[in-house]
Structures are given as structure tokens and as C-alpha cells.
Amino acid sequence: MTPITPVHYMVLSAGLFVLGIIGVMFRRNIIVILMSIELMLNAVNINLVAFSNMWQNAVGQVFVIFVVCVAAAEAAVGLGIILAFYRNKETVNIDEMSLMRW
Amino acid sequence: MGQEVAFYTLAALILGFGVLVVTARNTVHSILFLVADFLCIAALYVLQGAPFLAVIQVVVYAGGIVVLYLFVVMLVNLKRPPEAHRDRRRRGRLGVVCALVVLVEMVAITAYKYVSPTAGLPPVTTMGPNNVALVGAALYQDYLVPFELASMLLLVAMVGAIVLARREL
Amino acid sequence: MIDLLVIPLIKIVIVLTGVLITVMYLVLLERKVQAWVQVRLGPMRVGPHGVLQPIADVLKLFIKEDVTPVRADKFVFTLAPIIVLVPAIIAFAVIPFGSTVSIFGKPVPLYVADINVGLLYVVAVASIGVYGIILAGWSSNSKYPLLGGLRSSAQLISYELAVTLTFVSVILASGSLSMVDIVTAQRANGVWFAFVQPVSLFVYFVGGLAETNRAPFDLPEAEQELVAGFHTEYSGMRFALFFLAEYANMIVVSAVATTLFFGGWLAPFPTVPFLRVLGYVPGWMWFVVKTFLVLYVFLWIRATLPRYRYDQLMRLGWKILIPLAIANVIVTAVVKVALSY
Amino acid sequence: MEPDVARQMFDTDELVINMGPQHPATHGVLRVVLKLDGEKVVDADVVIGYLHRGVEKLSENRDFTQIVLLTDRLDYVASAAANLAYVETVEKLLSLEVPRRAKYLRTILAELQRLASHLVWLGSHAMDIGAVTVFLYCLRERELILDLFEEFCGARLTYNSMRIGGLPQDLPPGWDRKALQFCDIQIEKLAEYETLLTHNRIWLERTRNIGVISAADAVAVGLCGPPLRGSGVARDVRKDEPYAAYAEMEFDVPVGTRGDTYDRYLVRLEEMRQSVRIIRQAIGGLPEGPVMGKVPRLIKPPAGETYHANESPKGELGFFIASDGKSTSPYRLRVRPPSFCNLQALPRLVRGHLVADVIALIGTIDIVLGEVDR
Numbered sequence: 001m002t003p004i005t006p007v008h009y010m011v012l013s014a015g016l017f018v019l020g021i022i023g024v025m026f027r028r029n030i031i032v033i034l035m036s037i038e039l040m041l042n043a044v045n046i047n048l049v050a051f052s053n054m055w056q057n058a059v060g061q062v063f064v065i066f067v068v069c070v071a072a073a074e075a076a077v078g079l080g081i082i083l084a085f086y087r088n089k090e091t092v093n094i095d096e097m098s099l100m101r102w
Numbered sequence: 103m104g105q106e107v108a109f110y111t112l113a114a115l116i117l118g119f120g121v122l123v124v125t126a127r128n129t130v131h132s133i134l135f136l137v138a139d140f141l142c143i144a145a146l147y148v149l150q151g152a153p154f155l156a157v158i159q160v161v162v163y164a165g166g167i168v169v170l171y172l173f174v175v176m177l178v179n180l181k182r183p184p185e186a187h188r189d190r191r192r193r194g195r196l197g198v199v200c201a202l203v204v205l206v207e208m209v210a211i212t213a214y215k216y217v218s219p220t221a222g223l224p225p226v227t228t229m230g231p232n233n234v235a236l237v238g239a240a241l242y243q244d245y246l247v248p249f250e251l252a253s254m255l256l257l258v259a260m261v262g263a264i265v266l267a268r269r270e271l
Numbered sequence: 272m273i274d275l276l277v278i279p280l281i282k283i284v285i286v287l288t289g290v291l292i293t294v295m296y297l298v299l300l301e302r303k304v305q306a307w308v309q310v311r312l313g314p315m316r317v318g319p320h321g322v323l324q325p326i327a328d329v330l331k332l333f334i335k336e337d338v339t340p341v342r343a344d345k346f347v348f349t350l351a352p353i354i355v356l357v358p359a360i361i362a363f364a365v366i367p368f369g370s371t372v373s374i375f376g377k378p379v380p381l382y383v384a385d386i387n388v389g390l391l392y393v394v395a396v397a398s399i400g401v402y403g404i405i406l407a408g409w410s411s412n413s414k415y416p417l418l419g420g421l422r423s424s425a426q427l428i429s430y431e432l433a434v435t436l437t438f439v440s441v442i443l444a445s446g447s448l449s450m451v452d453i454v455t456a457q458r459a460n461g462v463w464f465a466f467v468q469p470v471s472l473f474v475y476f477v478g479g480l481a482e483t484n485r486a487p488f489d490l491p492e493a494e495q496e497l498v499a500g501f502h503t504e505y506s507g508m509r510f511a512l513f514f515l516a517e518y519a520n521m522i523v524v525s526a527v528a529t530t531l532f533f534g535g536w537l538a539p540f541p542t543v544p545f546l547r548v549l550g551y552v553p554g555w556m557w558f559v560v561k562t563f564l565v566l567y568v569f570l571w572i573r574a575t576l577p578r579y580r581y582d583q584l585m586r587l588g589w590k591i592l593i594p595l596a597i598a599n600v601i602v603t604a605v606v607k608v609a610l611s612y
Numbered sequence: 613m614e615p616d617v618a619r620q621m622f623d624t625d626e627l628v629i630n631m632g633p634q635h636p637a638t639h640g641v642l643r644v645v646l647k648l649d650g651e652k653v654v655d656a657d658v659v660i661g662y663l664h665r666g667v668e669k670l671s672e673n674r675d676f677t678q679i680v681l682l683t684d685r686l687d688y689v690a691s692a693a694a695n696l697a698y699v700e701t702v703e704k705l706l707s708l709e710v711p712r713r714a715k716y717l718r719t720i721l722a723e724l725q726r727l728a729s730h731l732v733w734l735g736s737h738a739m740d741i742g743a744v745t746v747f748l749y750c751l752r753e754r755e756l757i758l759d760l761f762e763e764f765c766g767a768r769l770t771y772n773s774m775r776i777g778g779l780p781q782d783l784p785p786g787w788d789r790k791a792l793q794f795c796d797i798q799i800e801k802l803a804e805y806e807t808l809l810t811h812n813r814i815w816l817e818r819t820r821n822i823g824v825i826s827a828a829d830a831v832a833v834g835l836c837g838p839p840l841r842g843s844g845v846a847r848d849v850r851k852d853e854p855y856a857a858y859a860e861m862e863f864d865v866p867v868g869t870r871g872d873t874y875d876r877y878l879v880r881l882e883e884m885r886q887s888v889r890i891i892r893q894a895i896g897g898l899p900e901g902p903v904m905g906k907v908p909r910l911i912k913p914p915a916g917e918t919y920h921a922n923e924s925p926k927g928e929l930g931f932f933i934a935s936d937g938k939s940t941s942p943y944r945l946r947v948r949p950p951s952f953c954n955l956q957a958l959p960r961l962v963r964g965h966l967v968a969d970v971i972a973l974i975g976t977i978d979i980v981l982g983e984v985d986r
Contacts, residue, residue: 004105004106004109008109008113009150010208011208011209012113012116012117014204014205014208014209015117015120015205016116016117016120017204017208018201018204018205018208019117019120019121019123019124020120020124021200021201021204022124022198022201023123023124025198025200025201026124027124029129031129031171031174031175031178032123032124032129032132034171035123035132035133035136035171036123036124038136038163038167038168039120039123039124039136039139042139042140042143042163045143045155045159046143046146049146049147049150049152049155050150052150052152053150053151053152058233058236058237058239058240059240059244059245061152061154061155061233061237061240062237062240062241062244062245064152064155064158065155065158065237065241065252066245066248066249066252068158068159068162068163069252069253069255069256070252070255071163071167072162072166072167072256072259073255073256073258073259074259075167075170075171076170076259076260076262076263077259077262077263077266079170079171079174079263079267080262080263080264080265080266080267081266082174082178083174083177083178083266083267084266084267086177086178092178128344130344130347130406130409130410131346131347134347134350134402134406137399137402141399144395153386153387153388154388154391156388157388157391157392157394157395158391160395160396160398160399161391161394161395161398161435164395164398164399164402165395165398165399165401165428165431166398166428169401169402169405169424169428172402172405172406172409173405173421173424176405176409176417176421234387234388234448305744308745309744309745309748309749310748310749310752311748486742487742487814489742574744574745575743575745575808576742576743576812576814577738577741577742577743577809577812577814577815577818578741578742578743578814578818579814579817579818580817580818580966580968580969581651581966581968582651582966583814583817583818
């Protein structure tokens with residue numbers, strides 16, 4: 001077996017990222033779409049940590065913390081919007097979220 | 103040897119759970135797989151010598167964000183499946199194409215890097231296994247302003263979420 | 272090879288059996304203590320003074336029919352109790368039961384692992400348990416468990432914040448995230464953190480009561496509007512897993528309290544000359560004794576206090592404990608900086 | 613889960629929850645249909661009748677003496693109080709004179725019964741709010757009262773302890789000394805319950821300002837007994853229309869100020885102290901003499917009707933008896949049960965409170981379903 005290099009992590013990360021894209025594109029349920037976005041963010045994090053490990057520099061890890069922050073903010077606001085939307089329309093299907101007002 | 107086995111196992115688990123997240127019909131199952139995925143990613147961080155991040159990953163992602171998803175799924179209980187739509191494959195095809203393009207591009211980049219390795223550069227600093235202090239120092243000294251901005255972002259998000267989720271919009 | 276695999280495995284087996292047996296007898300202890308407080312005798316029939324009662328209980332739970340509601344989500348319904356139990360047990364991995372002892376001339380540390388983010392590991396592991404509770408409520412496909420599950424998980428998440436904040440001030444006081452280092456810091460300071468961080472101890476203990484769903488925060492067990500909370504639909508062995516997890520969590524909370532605030536395996540009064548003899552008692556025994564004293568307080572409180580209402584419980588968590596914990600962190604940080612000058 | 617059930621639960625629509633008749637916290641077979649908005653109770657509908665045994669109708673086919681037995685089964689945790697109210701009503705109908713000693717003994721028994729009933733109330737009320745220990749402590753003292761009753765009349769729950777015209781028998785020797793001993797114990801233990809509850813923050817939070825009812829409202833709804841006094845109305849049948857030997861006793865009628873659950877708790881605790889005071893006085897001044905008056909062998913009251921009320925532990929317990937003058941059974945017997953009247957206030961009390969408070973409020977009005985449904 002070849003030793004694990006950052007390239008391995010990059011391939012893994014790319015795979016996870018693509019899974020996220022497929023989720024965003026394929027699914028209609030906006031909650032699953034948000035979850036797919038979380039997957040993509042995590043793919044990015046894997047890369048950042050791999051590079052941090054490769055360069056033996058803590059900055060990569062610091063950025064992961066920021067990404068997690070952003071993800072948390074995104075989830076809170078996104079889910080708040082979903083709840084508000086659901087209360088009015090009783091759906092979480094993204095195709096029905098085409099109106100700018102209701 | 104141990105590291106390789108661990109990496110490949112975790113990689114397989116991460117990708118496998120990722121597939122399940124995207125494909126699961128039941129949203130709650132989807133969330134469950136997402137949690138499992140995040141736990142595996144946390145394990146991967148441990149493997150990469152970032153135990154602090156691993157714990158953050160579990161506490162914030164698995165213990166916080168995904169619980170939020172779970173709560174919302176339970177609040178949003180649906181009469182009809184949200185997937186129902188006339189033209190089911192309309193964007194799906196686009197998605198596959200997009201994903202393929204991205205995948206090819208990424209594989210190309212990594213393959214290119216692989217044949218002309220730039221690795222071997224000396225590490226900027228040496229991080230021991232106990233790098234929590236290093237991360238802390240970087241976070242609170244070099245990146246203080248972004249840190250404060252991030253906290254502002256979280257505050258704004260919190261206020262926004264509360265306003266949005268209130269019953270009377 | 273022996274150091275890498277065999278010894279940790281042996282330790283894991285010992286800790287696991289120890290925890291399970293302790294849980295069994297903790298239930299008996301609880302019933303006995305409750306009974307004594309309430310001028311009763313408690314279990315008396317199985318064995319002398321009921322010492323075999325736990326075995327009878329476990330047997331009964333094994334034999335009982337395991338009911339799965341017809342329209343339940345079977346996969347999640349089965350998984351939920353496991354998700355609750357596993358974090359409760361793996362949290363023991365970082366708890367230092369004692370310092371290093373030598374067995375057959377070989378130094379063996381009395382903990383499964385000393386990882387440098389030990390305390391955060393406990394927090395992380397505890398945050399996973401929430402899933403089991405929500406999913407148990409959801410998968411039962413019944414409205415009482417669902418409401419109970421949502422309530423319990425909201426309770427756990429709220430109080431987890433307060434508990435984590437108390438950890439921050441302990442970390443500030445000790446300067447380390449590792450459980451072993453926290454204990455040694457208490458030896459170096461010559462004082463247990465219970466006396467340095469009394470506010471932390473208070474907030475931690477109240478939060479710990481709430482996180483383990485114990486009285487006066489035992490809303491899931493209140494036979495009131497939510498019947499039995501998230502585990503209403505569970506029976507037999509799967510119910511036993513929830514039960515096991517609750518008591519294992521109690522032990523974790525007590526063990527962490529012992530480590531953080533009561534000097535872990537350290538003997539009390541090391542400086543008092545005529546109490547030196549206490550130092551000859553092995554460290555792990557001190558640890559067990561202290562943990563059980565904390566556990567006793569849990570049981571004592573249950574026998575004494577009425578129950579909070581849900582909204583009062585949330586108010587206590589968010590409006591009293593969390594601000595108190597934050598203020599404590601700030602004060603600790605300021606004092607620490609001031610002392611270092 | 614059913615989607616519409618989910619919507620009911622989480623949306624602003626009202627959710628209807630059935631509490632009882634099989635529910636661990638409704639003191640018997642009470643059913644309360646709660647309309648909830650989230651956690652808040654919008655309205656409550658009390659459904660009764662699950663324990664209806666037709667006591668009033670049964671009475672029309674029994675002798676006057678046999679009916680004492682039926683009154684035992686009304687408020688089964690305070691049967692002596694119901695016995696007393698009934699026999700006094702018949703005595704009033706017959707214009708019978710009861711010996712003074714019997715009156716004193718009846719007073720003692722009625723007050724012991726009040727203590728026993730209040731102990732059951734305090735225990736179950738505290739247990740509903742989560743203080744299990746208080747329940748066991750209360751039952752421990754109630755046990756002593758039951759022992760006293762057992763020694764007096766041989767029964768521990770349904771005493772059948774009164775007769776028209778007096779009492780079935782005199783006290784066994786040494787009984788009065790034991791009763792006094794019990795009084796000392798009870799006073800001491802009351803302080804024990806109070807240390808567990810009265811100044812307990814959680815208890816205060818669970819009972820203060822919960823189920824507030826103003827004096828005017830309380831009168832309008834028809835509350836009686838401790839809940840009425842908790843709202844500040846000093847109405848006590850023992851004081852206002854004295855019966856048995858109460859006219860000769862010295863005691864206070866405690867009243868509350870705010871009319872909340874905590875006040876009702878304090879009122880009942882003080883009543884227990886006053887009960888002990890009355891028992892001590894009555895035993896101290898116990899006159900000698902017979903315990904049975906001159907009663908005709910066949911009880912056949914003259915035609916007419918009468919109403920007589922007692923202060924039972926739950927409130928004003930009254931009996932209305934109409935006699936046609938021809939038969940040895942009442943033409944019509946009607947019970948005015950305090951639990952029933954107090955239960956009417958429940959919807960008004962719970963409105964606007966949370967579901968968990970409903971339990972505390974069912975506890976605070978102290979109902980016994982045997983009496984409500986009859």
C-alpha cells in the first residue's frame with residue numbers, strides 16, 4: 001500500500017464534494033439540499049485539514065473553524081426560512097419556492 | 103500500515119454514508135447518515151493529527167447543526183412527499199453533467215499534481231500531536247479580526263433565525 | 272504489541288464490566304437510599320437485604336416481550352437506544368480512575384486513554400446522546416414520545432451549554448484539556464477546584480442533574496402529561512438500554528465532577544500531618560469513594576425536591592445558569608491574568 | 613406519524629388531549645378534556661360519572677340506619693365526616709337529642725378524619741408535583757390515625773363509625789391517651805413537611821400564582837371548604853353554623869390572601885394545626901355519660917324535609933333528606949358533595965396555565981371521585 005499523501009485526501013474530498021453537488025441538483029427537498037451543502041463544506045474542510053497537516057501549519061485548522069461557523073450560521077438562517085416558508089405554504093419542495101412573495 | 107487501513111476504511115465509510123445521505127428517501131434517515139458521515143470525518147481529522155477539530159466537528163456539527171436539522175424535519179411533517187414534481191429529471195440531468203465536469207476537473211488537477219509532486223517542501227512549522235495550543239494561538243492572535251467577524255456573523259444568524267422562526271412573521 | 276493492544280483491551284473490558292455492574296447496583300442503591308429517606312425498607316426479598324435484586328431485574332427485562340409498534344420506523348426504533356447507550360459508555364475512556372500503578376513491574380496507567388482534548392471529548396460524546404432521544408421519540412410514531420423526545424432533547428442541549436461553559440473555567444484554572452493534567456494541576460495547586468471554582472461546581476452539578484434527566488429535572492419520567500416521555504413505547508431489553516444509559520450517564524457526570532472538582536484520585540488532606548495515613552489508600556479507591564459520594568447527592572436530591580415545570584426548567588437554564596457560567600469564565604480569566612502579573 | 617396530528621401539535625391550531633379516565637395523576641377516574649394551544653391550556657372540559665354508583669337512589673330503598681354504610685363510600689378517604697353529616701341530618705329530622713359525650717367524641721373523630729384526609733391530600737398533591745417523599749411521610753402519619761380508628765370501630769377505611777343518636781360504642785380504654793400522643797407526633801411532623809415544601813423554591817414556583825381565583829369568583833363558582841378559604845373568604849360551617857361540639861371549641865379559621873395554589877396549601881396546613889388543637893381541647897374536656905341517646909327502635913321520621921351541612925375536610929358536605937312520614941326510608945336523599953362543587957372551578961382555574969399545572973390544580977382542589985360521582 002502506498003503511504004497516505006495529501007493527494008489521497010484531495011481525492012476523497014473531491015468525491016464528497018461531487019456527492020454534495022449531486023444532492024443539490026437532484027433532490028427537491030430543500031432540507032436535503034441544505035444537508036448536501038453541509039457535505040460540500042465538509043469536503044472543503046477535509047482538504048483544509050490535509051493541507052494543514054502537510055505544511056504543518058495551524059492556519060488550515062483555523063480556517064476549518066471559520067467554515068464551521070459559517071455552516072452553523074447558514075443552517076440556522078436556512079432552517080428558519082424553511083420553517084417560515086413551511087408555515088405559509090406547507091411544502092419544502094424547492095420547485096414550489098419560485099415566488100418572490102406570498 | 104495501520105494508517106492506510108484506517109484511511110481507506112474511513113474514506114469508504116465517508117463516501118458510502120455520503121451516497122446514503124443523498125439517496126435516502128426518508129429525510130430522517132438521511133440526517134442519521136449525515137451524522138454518521140460527520141463522525142467518520144471527525145475520525146479522519148484525528149488521523150490527520152487534528153484532534154481539536156475532530157471534537158469541534160462532533161460538538162458543533164453532529165451535536166448542534168444536525169440536531170437543528172432534525173428538529174426542523176420533525177416540525178415540518180409533510181402530507182405529501184416533497185419530491186413530487188411533473189418533470190422529475192429536469193435538473194437531474196444538469197446535475198449529473200455538472201457533477202461529472204467537476205469530478206473530471208478535480209481528478210485532472212490531482213492527477214497533474216501527482217505526476218509533478220510539489221511535496222517535499224519543508225514544513226512551515228512543526229506541529230506536535232498536541233497542537234491545540236497552536237490552533238488557539240493562531241485563532242486568537244493572527245486571526246483575531248476574522249474571529250470577531252465570525253462571532254458577529256453567528257450573532258446575526260441567531261437573531262435572524264429567531265425572527266424567521268417566530269410564529270408571527 | 273502488548274502495550275498497544277492487549278493492555279488497552281484488558282482495561283476496556285474491566286471498565287465496561289465495572290460500569291455495567293455499577294449501574295446494576297446503582298439502581299439498587301437508589302432504591303435503597305430512596306427507601307431509607309422515605310422510611311421504607313426498599314427491596315428485601317431477593318437475597319439478603321435485596322442484594323440480588325439487580326440480577327432479578329435484569330433477568331426480568333431480558334425475558335420480557337420486546338414490543339415494536341406496528342407503524343414505527345423499525346430501523347431507527349432499534350437504533351435509538353443504542354445511540355443513547357454507546358456515548359454514555361465510551362465517555363469512560365478518558366476518565367482517569369487513578370494515576371499510573373505498576374503491575375508485575377510494568378507501569379500501567381489507570382485510564383483507557385489520556386487524550387489531550389479529553390474534556391472536550393466528554394462534551395462531544397455527550398452531545399451524540401441527544402440523537403438517540405429525538406430519534407426514539409420520532410420513530411415510535413406516537414405523539415407522547417415525540418413531544419417528550421423533543422422536550423428532553425431541548426433540555427439536554429440547553430443545559431449542555433451551561434455545563435460546557437463551566438468546563439471552560441476549569442480549563443482556565445488548570446491550563447489543560449486533558450483529564451489527567453487537570454487532576455495533577457489540582458495536586459500542584461494544593462487545592463481542589465471545588466474550592467477554586469465553587470460557582471462552576473454548582474452550575475455543573477445542576478446542569479448534570481438536568482442532562483441526566485434526574486430530579487428535579489426528571490420531566491421525562493413525570494407521570495404527567497407526557498406519560499413516560501420519549502421511551503413510552505419501549506419495552507423489554509430496549510427499554511433496559513435506555514435505563515442503563517441513564518444510570519451510566521449519572522456515573523459519567525459524577526466521575527467527571529470528581530475529576531474536575533474533587534481532585535480525582537488524590538487523597539484528601541495531603542498537608543495535614545496526622546492524616547497522612549489517608550495517602551496509603553490506593554488512588555482508585557479514593558476515586559470510587561468520591562464518585563459514589565457525588566452519586567449519593569444525586570439520589571438524595573431526588574428524594575427531597577419536587578419537580579420543575581418545563582418552562583421553569585428552560586428559564587433556569589438560559590436565564591440563570593448560562594449567564595452565571597459566562598460570568599464565572601470572565602472572572603476566572605481576569606483573575607488568572609491578574610495573578611500572572 | 614400522521615401528518616395532520618403533527619400539524620395539530622406544532623401549528624397554532626388547538627390540540628385536544630384527553631387526560632384520564634385512566635391517568636396516573638387524576639386521583640381516580642376523572643377525565644379532563646384539555647384544549648391546548650401549544651403547551652397552554654385554552655379550555656378544559658371535566659367529564660365525570662365513571663364512578664357513579666347511584667348512592668342517592670339506593671338510599672331510597674334502605675333503612676335510615678343502613679344508609680350510614682353508603683355514606684362511607686362517598687368520600688372514602690374521609691368517611692367519618694360523611695357519617696357525621698348524614699346522622700346529624702337524620703337527627704335533625706327526628707329532632708333527636710344526642711348525649712354530650714357523643715357530641716364530643718364525634719368532634720374528635722371528625723377532626724381526626726380531617727387530619728387523615730388532609731394528609732392524603734398533601735401527600736398526593738406533593739407527589740403530583742414530584743415530591744415523593746412527602747407522600748410517604750404523610751401516609752406514615754395517616755397510618756396512626758387509621759390505627760386509632762381501627763381501635764375505635766374495627767375498620768380502617770369505611771368506618772361506619774356513627775349511629776343515629778350517638779355512637780356505636782364508647783372509646784376503648786387508653787384511646788384518649790393514644791390520641792393525644794398522636795397529636796404531639798402530628799404537630800412535630802407537620803413541621804417536617806413544611807421544611808420539605810413551604811420555603812422550597814421549586815414548590816413555590818410550582819404553586820405561587822397558579823390557579824388564582826378571587827374571592828368574588830370563588831363565591832360565584834360555588835367553591836367551598838379550603839379552596840374558598842384560600843381565596844380569603846372566612847366561611848367555615850363549623851364556625852358559622854356550629855354542629856356537634858364545635859360551638860364549645862376554640863379554633864381559628866385560616867384564610868389565604870392571594871387565592872393561589874400555595875395559599876390553599878398553607879390554609880390546609882394551618883387547618884391541620886387547628887384540628888390538633890380541637891382534638892386536644894375535646895379530649896381535655898371530654899364529659900362523662902352515655903354515648904347513645906334515646907332512639908326509637910324503628911326510625912320513621914315525620915313527613916318533612918331538612919338540609920344539614922357539615923364542614924367535611926373537602927368543604928361543605930350537606931345532606932338533604934325528604935321523608936314522606938310513612939316509610940322507614942327517605943323519600944328522597946340528596947348529597948351536596950364538596951368535591952363536586954369544587955371541581956366546577958377546575959376549568960376556570962386551569963385556563964391560561966400549562967399542561968403540567970393541570971396536575972397541580974387537580975391536586976389543589978382535593979377531589980375524591982367517589983364523592984363527585986356518588
